Amino acid sequence: MEPVVRWTGHEAGLLRQALRKTVKDFATQVGVSPRQITTWENRGSTISLQPDNQTSLDTVLARADVPVQQRFAKSLTEKAAAGTDERAEQLLRRDLRTTRHAVDGELMVQVDEGIYLGGPRGTAEWLDAFLIDQFPTTNADYARFVTATGYRPPQHWPGGRCLVSLRDHPVVWVTWHDASAYAAWSGKTLPTARQWEKAARGPKGRSYPWGDEPTAAKCNVAEAGIGTTTPVNRYRSGVSPYGVVDLCGNTWEWCSTEAEPGRFELKGSAYTSPFERAAPFLHNAANATMKDNDTGFRCVTALPDSR
Missing domain, CATH: 1.10.260 (434 Repressor (Amino-terminal Domain))
Incomplete structure (x- = not known):
């Protein structure tokens, strides 16, 4: 280690x-x-x-x-x-304008409309308001989708059934197509790379969800030495300014943004990645058919009054 x-x-x-x-x-x-x-x-x-x-x-x-x-x-x-992270504790105790999604039951957090500073140079960009899943899609979430639709289960579920010990871990071994199918079933979409980045960095373009300090202990990356996924609510001290959790480390997350034909952006890094890959502005992409033990997703949707 x-x-x-x-x-x-x-x-x-x-x-x-x-x-x-x-x-x-x-x-x-x-x-x-x-x-x-x-x-x-x-x-x-x-x-x-x-x-x-x-x-x-x-x-x-x-x-x-x-x-x-x-x-x-x-x-x-x-x-x-x-940790003893007063910023995280205050943020998670306040009213985050959360809503429970009607189909998949996911808790979603509002990201306000407006300008945010994105990319490596902090370029000002405008985004409309949206809701984003507070946590990555878990195995338990995905199991409800599989049960409701008959969709094929991920390969790491023995006999096609989710292990109880993994219910609150992010689902992995899902392609971009699998993630998109879940999003369509739930009436949501995968986030664009810009939406994902704003949810992670806040409007002021901080380097990481928790601030500008490169604190590897706030996320499940290779330096932690765990070597596997962790429950999605474990790293609460790494919460973003909007109250979104697990945006760095644990698993890469599929986005809807196409980097080139047939390849889509991935954000956030994973437990297999060195901490230097965790900065939310960094780019990564993979073929839509790629699936791995460190790749999952979360979803977004428009605000109810802006559809």
Whole structure:
């Protein structure tokens, strides 16, 4: 897995728990006294460890078995994802002008009409108001579509049935045509690349949904070391200015914008992607028949009074 950029008492404590070691045994492995380990853990993120101790912890992590590394990565990202993010908490508590869609039951968030700053240079562009799914389409959502229409299920569902453990994960292994079929059934459409970008960056063109800081811990990207999709509501601290969640990482999302004949834009990056690919203004595209374990979608629709 990726090395820890900066070890504090918090990360050291999570590593000890992942190793399932006592304070005494962990201290011996790191090469410090048990009292030091206790001090680190009590002080948590308020203490940055000395360079030699950081190096020792790097070594312990690198030599750990894969299950240990996976437990450590999961604990680390769960803490960061939930986080103490006052901006996210205030945003998610306020009235987001949400509405429950009549067909697929998805919670949708309003994105206001007006100018937004898009693209790598922050070019001013106008968009009409629209509603966008607050979360990516989940396996549970897609299962309702499959049941209602008889549409073929994704290949990762054993026997054509969605696993209970994946119900709140984004659906994957869907082509652009599959995503479009779901959108048509629900009376919605796939977002244009511009709609998706505005929903992610807000009107002022921030670099990421949460702001301009490149904080990989706010999304499920390769650096997290999880190696699979996560529940769509896990990374709430990565919420956009409009209250839209999971726009960076987890899965690439199909858009309706055609990059060239037969190829459509993808946005958002995925758990398989390095964080550098997560910026919402970046372009990616794939053939409409492409399907993979890291590609899903969400939908949009016009406001009821503007149809």
